[in-house]
Amino acid sequence: IGTSIICLKETESTNQVAFRMAEEGAAEGTVVIADAQSAGKGRLGRIWLSPPGVNLYCSVVLRPAIAPMAACQLTFLSVVAVARTIESCTALTPQIKWPNDILINGKKVAGLLNEMNAETEKVNFVVLGIGVNLNLDMSSISESLLRHPATSLLEQGGAEVDRLAFTRALLVELDRLYDVFLREGEGPVRAEWLERSAIKGRNVKVSQGEREFVGMVQGVDSFGALLVQLSDGKVETVLSGDVALI
Ligand code: BTN
Known part of the structure; x- marks a missing residue:
């Protein structure tokens, strides 16, 4: 990862650029920042x-030989890589919120968006999109623009984060984790995700559009779905929605 890095001053979306480049044959590991x-x-x-x-706004092109169903497992990679990087570059402790938010003191500091191009049987490529609020001055952002409470590493840690050092450390972590993923499957990365998410055994409220229910989190399955046990003992597999600790 990062053998080819494209740095742009401004673009619409790094995911869009990376997606287009991947369609045109960009190699695995290409990074757009x-x-x-x-x-x-x-x-x-x-x-x-x-x-x-x-x-930090960056997108990484990956071409794993996996089925489309398994592509959501790659979310574990970017979440864990960002969490590790925050820990190594700051004194802060990030929390993971299913499916792919990274919070500090309950406020969102990073977001991940994976986009995939696949055929029925196989993935052609996946773009891992990673956005991290590093030195954003939160007072410059109107609350009304935010759907969830947001923060930056600067606001939380009180010190500027070196953007280049953070980016480099993140790409190194991603590379390590992707290597483990290719050699050993999603198991080890999912285990770290689960440990860091501190959600197992907790009671949550799940909102899926009109539908809401509460239950206790048993874990995540190998496809990244949240397993929530209802009061009648039945286990719901939650593929999408918003989840809040209660
Ligand atoms: C979320 O809603 O939490 C996901 C946010 C993902 C943002 C990143 S920034 C880099 C990449 N390019 C995009 O347009 N989006 C992702």
Whole structure:
């Protein structure tokens, strides 16, 4: 990962650029980084605020020989890589919130968006999109633009984070984790995800559009779905939705 790194001053979305490059044959491990995004993409069609100079916006092209169903396992990789990097570059302790949010003191500091190009049987490529609020001055952001409480490493740690050092450390972690994933499957990375998420055994409220229910988290399955045990003992497999600790 990172043998080829494309750095852009401004683009609509690094995911979009990486996706287009992958369609045109970009090699596995190609990384696209931008200083600013004019149309940063978040999950569920939301926008990702991407002002210049202060944060990390990057996308990585991977071409694993896996089935499309298994591609969601790659989310574990980027989540764990970002969590490890925050720990190594700051004195902060990140928490993981299913499926792919990274929080510090309950506020979102990073977001991940994977996009895939696949055929019925096999994945052609996956783009791992990673956004981390590094040195964002939170007072410059209007609360009304945020769906969830957000923060930055600067706000939480009180010190500027070196963007280049953070990016380098993140790519090294991703490379290590991807290597483990290819050699040993998703097991080890999922285990670290679960340990860090501190969600196992906790009671949660799951919201899926109109539907809401509460239950106790048993874990995540190998496809990244959350397993929630209801009061009648039945286990729900949650593939999408919002989950809040209660
Ligand atoms: C989320 O909604 O939590 C996911 C946010 C993902 C943002 C990153 S920033 C780099 C990459 N390019 C994009 O347009 N989105 C992802």
